[in-house]
Amino acid sequence: MRRRHWVSVLGVAALLSLVPSSSYAIPAFSRQYGTSCATCHVDFPKLNDFGKAFKDAGFKFPKDDETFIKIPPVMLGAPAQAEMWPHTIFPGTIPGMPQIGLRFNTFFQVVSANRNNFNLQHPGDPTMQPFIPRTDFQPGLFSIFMAGNFGSDIAFWVDDDISVGGANSNGGLGDGYLKFVNIGRFLKLPTDSLSFRVGQFELDLPFSQARTWNLSGWDIYDEANIGVLNGLSPQQNVNNGFAFSNAAQGVEFSGGHNYRGYHYSLAIVNQNTGGTPGSGVNVPPIVGFVSDSNFKDLYARFSYRFNLERDPASRNEIQAAGASGPRDHTYLNLGTFYFYGRSVQRFPGAESNAVTPAVITAREPFYGVGGDFSFNYRTFNLFGLYMAGHDQNLLPFTPTGGTLPTGFVGSRAATFSGGFLEADYLALPWVMGIMRWDIVKSTADQLNGVGADINNPPPSSFFSPFSSTRNRFTPGIQFLIHANIKTSFEYQIRPQQVVYDPTTGLRLTNPFRTNSVVAGLEWVY
Amino acid sequence: MKRNALAVLVVTAALSVAANAGTVSGKVSGVSGESVVYVDAIAGKTFPAPSQQPVVDQKGLMFQPHLVVVQQGTTVEFLNSDSVAHNVFWISIGGNKKLGHNLGTWPKGEKRPFKFDNPGAVPLLCNVHPEMSGYIVVAPTPYFATSDKSGEYKIENVPDGSYTVTAWHEGAKNQSKPVTVAGDTKADFTLSK
Numbered sequence: 001m002r003r004r005h006w007v008s009v010l011g012v013a014a015l016l017s018l019v020p021s022s023s024y025a026i027p028a029f030s031r032q033y034g035t036s037c038a039t040c041h042v043d044f045p046k047l048n049d050f051g052k053a054f055k056d057a058g059f060k061f062p063k064d065d066e067t068f069i070k071i072p073p074v075m076l077g078a079p080a081q082a083e084m085w086p087h088t089i090f091p092g093t094i095p096g097m098p099q100i101g102l103r104f105n106t107f108f109q110v111v112s113a114n115r116n117n118f119n120l121q122h123p124g125d126p127t128m129q130p131f132i133p134r135t136d137f138q139p140g141l142f143s144i145f146m147a148g149n150f151g152s153d154i155a156f157w158v159d160d161d162i163s164v165g166g167a168n169s170n171g172g173l174g175d176g177y178l179k180f181v182n183i184g185r186f187l188k189l190p191t192d193s194l195s196f197r198v199g200q201f202e203l204d205l206p207f208s209q210a211r212t213w214n215l216s217g218w219d220i221y222d223e224a225n226i227g228v229l230n231g232l233s234p235q236q237n238v239n240n241g242f243a244f245s246n247a248a249q250g251v252e253f254s255g256g257h258n259y260r261g262y263h264y265s266l267a268i269v270n271q272n273t274g275g276t277p278g279s280g281v282n283v284p285p286i287v288g289f290v291s292d293s294n295f296k297d298l299y300a301r302f303s304y305r306f307n308l309e310r311d312p313a314s315r316n317e318i319q320a321a322g323a324s325g326p327r328d329h330t331y332l333n334l335g336t337f338y339f340y341g342r343s344v345q346r347f348p349g350a351e352s353n354a355v356t357p358a359v360i361t362a363r364e365p366f367y368g369v370g371g372d373f374s375f376n377y378r379t380f381n382l383f384g385l386y387m388a389g390h391d392q393n394l395l396p397f398t399p400t401g402g403t404l405p406t407g408f409v410g411s412r413a414a415t416f417s418g419g420f421l422e423a424d425y426l427a428l429p430w431v432m433g434i435m436r437w438d439i440v441k442s443t444a445d446q447l448n449g450v451g452a453d454i455n456n457p458p459p460s461s462f463f464s465p466f467s468s469t470r471n472r473f474t475p476g477i478q479f480l481i482h483a484n485i486k487t488s489f490e491y492q493i494r495p496q497q498v499v500y501d502p503t504t505g506l507r508l509t510n511p512f513r514t515n516s517v518v519a520g521l522e523w524v525y
Numbered sequence: 526m527k528r529n530a531l532a533v534l535v536v537t538a539a540l541s542v543a544a545n546a547g548t549v550s551g552k553v554s555g556v557s558g559e560s561v562v563y564v565d566a567i568a569g570k571t572f573p574a575p576s577q578q579p580v581v582d583q584k585g586l587m588f589q590p591h592l593v594v595v596q597q598g599t600t601v602e603f604l605n606s607d608s609v610a611h612n613v614f615w616i617s618i619g620g621n622k623k624l625g626h627n628l629g630t631w632p633k634g635e636k637r638p639f640k641f642d643n644p645g646a647v648p649l650l651c652n653v654h655p656e657m658s659g660y661i662v663v664a665p666t667p668y669f670a671t672s673d674k675s676g677e678y679k680i681e682n683v684p685d686g687s688y689t690v691t692a693w694h695e696g697a698k699n700q701s702k703p704v705t706v707a708g709d710t711k712a713d714f715t716l717s718k
Contacts, residue, residue, distance in 0.1 A: 035586050036656045050609065050653075063608035067585055313632075317610065321630040325612030325652040483655070 026147055027484060027524050028099035029059070034070040037483040037524075042328070043432040044486065044524070046213040046424070049328045052258040053318040056192065058155030058181035059147050062318060071096035073151070093151035101147075105140030105522030107215075112515045120499050120508045139163075140522065145174075153181040157201075174210055174247065175201045184255065193255040200249045204265035204301045206335050206372035206385055209245040215490045215520050218385070219438040219472060220418045221245040225366065225391045227414045227444030236444050238391040238414040240273045240343040240366055242297075248272065250296065259318055260307050260329070267299040273343040273366075295342045303335030303372070333374040337387075340367045347396060347405060354402035362408050366391040370419065379426035386419035416442035418470075430480035434490075438472040445470070466511040470495035485523040492516045547708040549690060550679040553672050555715040556694045561594050561662045562678045562714070563669035565689040565701065566644065572667050574598030578638065581649065581659060583611045588649055588659025592695070597644050597665045602636040603628060612652045613637070618663065619645015627652075646693055662693055683710075692716060 030037060037044050040051030047055065053062045061068050077091025115132040122128035145159035159174040177199030184194030202210040209221045221244045227236025250269030256262040271294070307329040309315040319326040342365050349360035370387025391414040396405035418440035425433045446468040473493040480486050496511040553560040575596055582589045584606040595601060605611045610630055618624035621643070628637050641647065641663045649659035662669075668688075672678035683706050691701040692714035704712045 033586065034656065035654055038655050039586075039653065061609065067607070068609075070585075317632075319610045319653070321610065321632075323629055324627045325614070326610035326630050 026059075026099075026145065027101040028095075028097075028147065029054075030484075031097065032071055032095060032099065032148070033061070033068050035068075038429070041483075042426060043213055043424075043430075043478055043480060044484070045211045049259045049319050056257050056259070058149050058153050058179060058195075059157075060149050060153075060155075065149075069096075076151075090152065092154070093149075095148045099146050099148035101145050101524055103141070103143040103145070103522065103524040105520055107138040107140055107521075108135070108519045109138060110135050110517040112513070114512045114514045117499050117509045117512055117514075121501070140520070155179040155181055173200060175199070177201045192257060195254050196251065197254070198251045200247050201252065203244060203248050203267060203269075203299050203339070204252065204254065204337075205244060206301070206303065206337065206374075207383065213432075213478070214422075214434065214436070214474075215476065215488050215518050216474065216492065217245060218420045218422075219440050219470070220385065220387060220420060223389065223416055223418065223440050223442065225389050225414055225416055225442070225444060227391075227393070227447060229395070235395050235411055236393055236414045236447065237345070237362070237395050237411075238343060238364060238366075238393055238444070239345055240364070240391050242273050242339075242341060242343070242366070244339070244368065244387075246272055248297075248299070258303075258305070260305055260316065260331075262302070262304050263335075264302045265300070268296050269299065271295045271297050271341055271344075273341065297339065297341035299337070299339045301335065301337040303333055305331050305333040307331045327378065328376055330377050331375070333372075333383075335372045336370065337372070338367065338369045340365070342366070343391060349396070350402065350404040350406050352406055354399050354404070354406055357404070360396070360405060360407060362394040362396075364392040364394055381424040382422075383424075384419060384421035386417070388415065388417040390415050414444050416440065416444065418442075432478045434474070434476040434478065436474040436476070438474065439469065441469045443468045464498055464500060466496035466498045484525060486521070488520040488522075490518045490520075492518065545685045546682045547685055547706050547710055548679055548681050549668075549683050549704060549706055549710050549712055550677075551711050551713040553676040553678060553692050553694065553714045553716060555717055556676070556697050558674055558695070559592055560672040560676060560678065560692055560694040560714075560716070561592070561664075561669065562672065562680060562690060562692045562712075563594070563662070563664035564666045564680065564683060565691050566665040567686075567688060570666075572596065572598075574600075574640075575667075578602050580604050580636070581613075581661070582606050583613070583651065583657070586654050586657060588651075588657060590659075592660045592662070592671065594662045594664055594669050594671055595641060596667050596669070597663050598640065598642060599663070600638050600640040601661060602638045604636045605631055605633050608633050610653060611657075614650055614652060615647045616650070617645075618643045618647050621645065660695055 040047060040054050042048045054060065073093035073096050075091065075093055077089060079091055081088050081091040111132055111134060118130045141161045142163040143159060143161045147157040149155050156178050158176040161172060161174065177197045179195060179197035181195045182192050183196050184190065202208060205221065207218070209217045224243045225238055225240045227238045229235055229237055248267060248269035250267055252265055252267040254265035256264055307315045308331055309320050309329060311321070314321040320329045342363055345362045346359050349358055350356055351358045366389065368387055368389045370385060372385040374381065374383035393411045393414045394408035395411045397407050397409045398405045420436060420438045422434065422436040427433055446465050472495055474490055476488065476490040478486060478488040493515050494513050496513055498507055498511050499509045500506065501508050553562065578600045579593055579595060580602045581593055582604045586607065593601065603613050612630055614627035616622060616625045624643055628639060631637050641661065644663045644665040647661040647663060649661065651657040668680050668683045670678045670680040685707050687703060687705045689701050690704040690712055691699055693699050694716050697716040697718050700714050700716055702712065704710060
């Protein structure tokens, strides 16, 4: 088994992991309804309860939407035409102005002196020094996004980071879909119990990575499962670039609400074990691997939110009636999610006679499963997620005397697990403090970089996580300068790493952390 | 006979009051849109609070009307006509932050009253929809008027006498000036931000 060539310079990985995730607030809605970002957002793009209800309703006010719109929609047919259907086109509307919002952000980062440890990999070779500047200004993303409603409860959303390539939280086309809200009404199902969307979208994650308010995304969402054959045990032969933050193409059925009671979704999406460029902090961070897409992956999520207000009337409203004004509910939201897919790898091999050349194919089912919670009390929000990934691990089998594998044998599954815990405290309506802990445990990640096997060193330079468990602690604070302008700060206490000699596999450093400070400034309009 | 004499007396008194009541009119310039002009507190005089209760509505994420003038002691009712939750609060009355108040939350279709016993401008806000704003101007006397959009105003039935008259406009500094009312009296104001 040929070792894959790893792009393993820490600088790349570190910088990639520092690239902030996309996030959006929708100024177009501000214009359409003549209202502030704060109507829907707590420290944008984090949604408050009303924002969740607005989104659930298909980017509309949940009740009496037409009474709030300041720019009337353009009729694409008189409402009375509906009675003529199917002998006429069913009447709809388009927003009275293009529902376009724009966003730009820019960043500044400071990386600790430990970054210089990586120069030890190639002492004296200036061409191989993974130089990472102490301080650096980074251009951010210029993004365009559109969202709204076409009437008949058909919602649309398109966002694109037009200044970069990539997909979803990493740039390029993010979400682009139509959502048919409350189609259950045609089947006489309870209101909002069934909606349908089609296109490209982020999976219905418990906490959106594409629209996160943090400067850096949650690590576990970017975790792929890639393990290579190496001189150590356990042997791993998985190359599954799928990560939960990847964009998904397909269809999704959903129902319920995100501001109270149940919510579910069931998505059928393209197989995506190739991942998307720059999608992961796994090793290597960029996976260019083509998989067959005959199989359609499945994703399901169910959650239930308990609003904990004592007053039953207030409990069922979109926002709770506080003594000094409406506010988000005190609530406990519990959820679970499950993803099932198949990873495919093809290798040069031989037929059973061990002579005739053939392509042998390993189909390795995988799943990711997890649970999440979110507790909110007034302006304090504590939430977290734990998940585990599991890939079937088929090792190539080469018969005695043969030189090429003729098939596969099962081995111990390649797994990873982890999650995050985050506390957000809105000290003032414009100041939010954040404390966060990310943890990823992946034996494969450690093994991929390991060079301790002196007799079988990897063919290229590399680095490695110090252990199979990577902890990251990230305190942060964010300030709204205006409702549409935000500055954010994160201090990332990064996972421990070590540097190995690329030829001998000997450890060159003690465990160290390459901590960093990131400041971001973004605005939407 | 006594009754007739009393009637004559009353009519005479009324006529004499009418004869001594004038108007104050003029123009508020330097700003655009509606302004409020009112006669300030008159030493030694009090006025009964009106029984009428004006309504300030929250509709379509706006305070409607945007500007209301009431006499000191008036009870104003705050209505929520929206299907979203609202709130009404003000941080001061006439710049006095001790008079700030929060009316809380109430559902669609319900009203919440508040009696304004202190004169001054009341900037109305909603703590869920920060773009919403409205004003109640609490005049210390029943002699007040709202200008038209060009700034023209007219306060009627002002008894002859010497007063301080104040002009108020949203976002501008108040301007007060002494005005001696004798019949129809002119008083112009130029406000600045």
